[in-house]
Amino acid sequence: MKLAELSERSGVSTATIKYYLREGLLQPGRRVTATQAEYGEEHLRRLRLVRALIQVGRVPVSTTREVLSALGDESLDQHSRIGVAVEALPHAPLPVEDDPATERARHEVAKLLDRLDWDDSRGSGPSSPAYGTLVTAVAALTRLGYPCGVEELLPYARAVSQLSVTELDLVARFPEEERVEAAVALTVLYEPVLLSLRRLAETDESGRRFMNTE
């Protein structure tokens, strides 16, 4: 397959594919002559993954490169590769220190994780970016006067805990060499699914309660 065909079949312009090649998001094709290279199905597949991460998952290009390099890092076991890839994904800014709302938020988050049996030796400790994002968001809500203590957070935690089990069931069904990619793709691409379903559910529930039905 030549560049033009790769572009055609993926719906990505040749200019953008060249850009991704330059940025190291795609392996160079097999060089046939000085000005010709041949691409295979695996290039098409990788390109589709890259596009999905960038366009649907809103992952920045430089981050995508890091995620992809974690995918192929043979020196790590499956859990570590998934961990490295997920840590590289975009997160909200780290919490502002020296702030009373951040202090309270840290405290509530610590209490929450205490009540769940999540083992932070597996990578969910206070230093992980996801933990920081959680603290930042809880602090912002606190500053605005909206409740988000353990009582409010627990239902969310229990819900996503359930979901993560069914999701990893899905991942486990793939052959071992495809599992890390599956975990990353599902982590990133199920986020918009989750968020849009939530917005639809909220719209429905809000209508049920607050709509004028004359």
Added chain:
Amino acid sequence: MKLAELSERSGVSTATIKYYLREGLLQPGRRVTATQAEYGEEHLRRLRLVRALIQVGRVPVSTTREVLSALGDESLDQHSRIGVAVEALPHAPLPVEDDPATERARHEVAKLLDRLDWDDSRGSGPSSPAYGTLVTAVAALTRLGYPCGVEELLPYARAVSQLSVTELDLVARFPEEERVEAAVALTVLYEPVLLSLRRLAETDESGRRFMNTE
């Protein structure tokens, strides 16, 4: 309160506050002289909301302006104001038409919403941005060969349906004039909460299954 104090108490630089004033995200202060204005607690509160939406919720500045104007639109009832504000929020790109994966995705999403008793006359129909985001994400997963039919989506839908009930309970506890802002703030700011909890849950579950425990 002068500009400098507003800046101090909010942690936002005076240059950025001026920028927000220019962009219409903040009401001008009460003009005392030609070169002096007085800001009140409501400015501080609004500024904190703006910052939370922009920094934590990653809402673009122009979108924030639209959301805020929906908040104060007296001509709409509560549900419509929430609807307008939520529709303005950022969404993944609309689905690519004339694409087999998009067709399949539309079909699966329609089946899913059929099985739930969500009433699309309330604003969750196929033309809403959240619906489009859902189709886009499902199509991307489909193209990559990951399963996301009704069977996989239903658990997500049921989970967020539960959450939206408890969330709207929270909103309903506020006095009527604060409800729309509460709905918007909770919609936007619980998103990072949900996503970071999910990543923590997945990290934990992945560790439980795939970690080398020697």
Added chain:
DNA sequence: TTCCGTTGGAGAGTGCGACTATCTAAACAT
């Protein structure tokens, strides 16, 4: 064999979004 279109490679340019800096004249603050 002669062209016209395509390719890989590399650098420069574009458009956008979110600030940030500079400037001016007025008005406090000491």
Added chain:
DNA sequence: ATGTTTAGATAGTCGCACTCTCCAACGGAA
């Protein structure tokens, strides 16, 4: 009197994701 702060306006910066332009080397059809 004088140094600081302010509103208001304009211009500049920075990062990001492309997108454009060139070039010399092919490769396929006439």
